[in-house]
Amino acid sequence: AQSVTQPDIHITVSEGASLELRCNYSYGATPYLFWYVQSPGQGLQLLLKYFSGDTLVQGIKGFEAEFKRSQSSFNLRKPSVHWSDAAEYFCAVGVSGGYNKLIFGAGTRLAVHP
């Protein structure tokens, strides 16, 4: 069955430091992969998506993610974190043939210290 694992429940970084959020997926075919961000009490906003082609994808707000098939990973990165990046981040895999259903990870809550 398809699944997504985000190993880190909470991460704290200092403002200006680099960030990497981990995501591993389990899926038999080429996956569609997504990263979403959720501010407290809000819906989810799409940061970036991977369908095929270049394994390094750029998103909004200065985020990027790299698809590594050999590691079944799709880690999210940002070179310099801003205080406004504090939020919860969700990785998701799209199930082809499943009416575009997304399977989400449990999320990683990011705190940013000044």
Add this chain to the structure above:
Amino acid sequence: SQTIHQWPATLVQPVGSPLSLECTVEGTSNPNLYWYRQAAGRGLQLLFYSVGIGQISSEVPQNLSASRPQDRQFILSSKKLLLSDSGFYLCAWTLPDLAGSPLHFGNGTRLTVT
């Protein structure tokens, strides 16, 4: 451009009372529609999805039901709420017949069952 509206934003209901949450999408036709639930500290669980009027698929057996009376309207209901129904409910839409199309989320409804 497409927009999604979800209401109410917050709701406090006693155990055993009925529930009706509504979601509407503007600016697109025949979208796929989804209801997700997010329990505190947990990821998103897909509850229902719909690919057309009157077509509802349930992902998880539960106390809730969904209906799609119009093309861009999706309703989540319950006849008698349980304490375990508390959570953050998110409606989402995506383009039909486009594999890997990302989900676009509403701002959610915070439901507290007392």
